[in-house]
Amino acid sequence: xxxxxxxxxxxxxxxxxxxxxxxxxxxxxxxxxxxxxxxxxxxxxxxxxxxxxxxxxxxxxxxxxxxxxxxxxxxxxxxxxxxxxxxxxxxxxxxxxxxxxxxxxxxxxxxxxxxxxxxxxxxxxxxxxxxxxxxxxxxxxxxxxxxx
Ligand SMILES: [Zn+2]
Numbered sequence: 793x794x795x796x797x798x799x800x801x802x803x804x805x806x807x808x809x810x811x812x813x814x815x816x817x818x819x820x821x822x823x824x825x826x827x828x829x830x831x832x833x834x835x836x837x838x839x840x841x842x843x844x845x846x847x848x849x850x851x852x853x854x855x856x857x858x859x860x861x862x863x864x865x866x867x868x869x870x871x872x873x874x875x876x877x878x879x880x881x882x883x884x885x886x887x888x889x890x891x892x893x894x895x896x897x898x899x900x901x902x903x904x905x906x907x908x909x910x911x912x913x914x915x916x917x918x919x920x921x922x923x924x925x926x927x928x929x930x931x932x933x934x935x936x937x938x939x940x
Pocket of ligand 1: 854
């Protein structure tokens with residue numbers, strides 16, 4: 793374990809605000825969760841990442857746990873190693889789109905596909921949660937693109 797100072801509360805607040813209170817990977821909304829989302833280091837501290845805002849992203853527990861200290865992953869389509877989605881440098885809508893039924897995230901790019909596979913963004917449990925949230929108007933987030 794690397795010992796370090798905790799990220800100050802004021803910075804965590806900024807991360808949440810910047811993320812619009814969504815997990816910046818799977819776009820689950822923190823508002824409906826039992827547990828608070830975590831602040832993810834996009835470039836892990838162990839690889840030289842810092843606590844500065846441009847290296848922090850809001851992530852749900854599952855996305856954070858699956859990302860671990862990775863910054864690249866294999867694109868399931870080409871087998872190429874590509875960067876994972878970086879919420880501070882990349883725009884979600886340029887890499888992902890919701891399926892027409894709004895239950896699955898579809899990757900539009902190699903980075904999108906690699907991130908979906910690595911973080912398991914279409915795991916069965918989250919699809920059930922999206923379906924339930926969809927029925928009561930909590931899903932998908934208002935500005936997200938949806939496939940035709
Ligand atoms: Zn997530």
